Amino acid sequence: MAPKRPKTSKSPSIFSSEFIIQNHSDIVSCVAMVFVVGLMFQATSRVAGLFVTLQYNQTVNDSANVEHIVYSTGSRDLFTVFFYFLICIVIHAVIQEYVLDKLNRKMHLSKIKHSKFNESGQLLVFSLVSAVWGANIFFRENFVTSVNQLWEGYPHNNLSFSVKFFFIIQLAYWLHNYPELYLQKVRKEEIFGRLQYTTLYLIIISAAYFLNFTRVALCVLVLHYVVEFIYHVALLSHFSEKRDIASSIFTVFDIFFVVVRLGTITLAVLTFWYGLAQSSQPVIDVVAGNYNTYLIRINCLAALCLIQAGLMWNFITFHLRKWRENSGSSKRARSPVKKKTVKIAVVAAEELEALPEVDQNSATENGSLRARKAKK
Structure with missing residues (x-):
């Protein structure tokens, strides 16, 4: 009988940093199950429902006297965001373990490419789901029939279940990116960049949700996620050493990127400068959920335009730098x-x-x- 080999690696101690990182999905799923189980008991169902179910629901009658359940926004939504924040961590871990890690083992990527591959893989899935989900809502709610619906009937504080749940998931997903920096052992060089775009997403989506600008935000997010999906497909193709396919997809991305930036600015100007100005209010009405004042509209318009300008600036400088590098290398190749x-x-x-x-x-x-x- 062959002698047993001594174990070289020890399992991390309980509640140590390494233990939490290795088992964070199990720990978080157990915490989430506490809220789900709490719904089964009468004594705890009210508190558990505060986290699991959507808040501020009410029944209204439409013009045909048909009852509909609609939702509004409020501070209790933060409890719901927290629960789905836990769910996002669990789903993130499942995608990482059963999809991305298996692909990484096959491709044998370096540490830098490994981290970028994981980031793009996660964002690819989220961008695809968000784009398809948002487009489905946009067509089902008949927002596509007329651009005037982006501002008509403001304040849009009566949301359907799908619209409210979409924004809850958006907030939960971008919020879960903060602990993922620790749980995924992200390199220090990448932390600032991830914090930057995560915080920007959270600020924009939170402002649109709580200021009742959900329709224009939904339209802008769908356009943006389509471009992000194309970008991450190209990036993953590049990491997979499929350079020809990646080059073609990057070309498509360049076209869509410019079109979406211009389209976003156009929608922002039409909504905040022209459309909402027709029903502008001198002061904010928090009770009615009406934030359609000149100051808020101008700030929203300026924020969207500055973000698009910043994205275009990075896009142009990147391609100029790439063009200079290519021209410099070609000159060196021609000169003896x-x-x-x-x-x-x-x-x-x-x-x-x-x-x-x-x-x-x-x-x-x-x-x-x-x-x-x-x-x-």
Whole structure:
């Protein structure tokens, strides 16, 4: 019987940092199950429902006297966001373990590419789900029939279940990115960039949700996520060493990126400068959920335009830098390498002078100096 090999790796101690990182999905899923189980008991169902179910629901009648359940926004939505924040962490871990880690083992990526691949893989799934889900809501709610519906009937504080749940998931997903920086052991060089775009998403989506600008936000997010999906498909193709496919997809991304940036600015100007100005209010009405004042509209318009301008600036500078690098490399490839011509006669004369006088005479007599000149 062969002797047993000694175990070289020890399991991390309970509640240590490594233990939490390795088992965070199980820990978080257990916490989420506490809220789900709480719904089954009458004593705790009210508190558990505060986290699991959507808040601020009410029944209204439409023009045909048909009852509909609609939802509004409020501070209790933060409890719901927290619960689905936990769900996002669990789903993130499932995608990472059963999809991305298996692909990483097959491709043998470096540490830097490994981190970028994981980030793009997660964002690819989220962008695809958000784009399809948002487009489905947009068509089902008949927002696509007329652009006027982006501002008509404001404040849009009566949301359908799908619209409210969409924004709850958006807030929960981008909020869960903060602990993922620790749980995924993100490199220090990448932390600032991820914090930057995560915080930007949270600010924009939170403002649109709580200020009741959900329709224009939904339209802008769908357009943006379509472009993000194309970008991450191209990036994953690049990491998979499929350069030709990646190059073609990057070209498509470049076109869509510019079109969506211009389209977003157009929608922002139409909504905040033209449409909502027709029903502007002098002061904010928090009870009615009406934030349609001149100051808020201008700030929202400026924020959207500045973000689009910043994205376009990064896009243009990236392509200019890439063009300069390509032009510089092509010039170096065309120009021949200049070889230094060495005057052998001068070198030979210097070597001759360095010899003793007797050797100089013998070298001159033997014609060695002339032979060296002839070799040129």
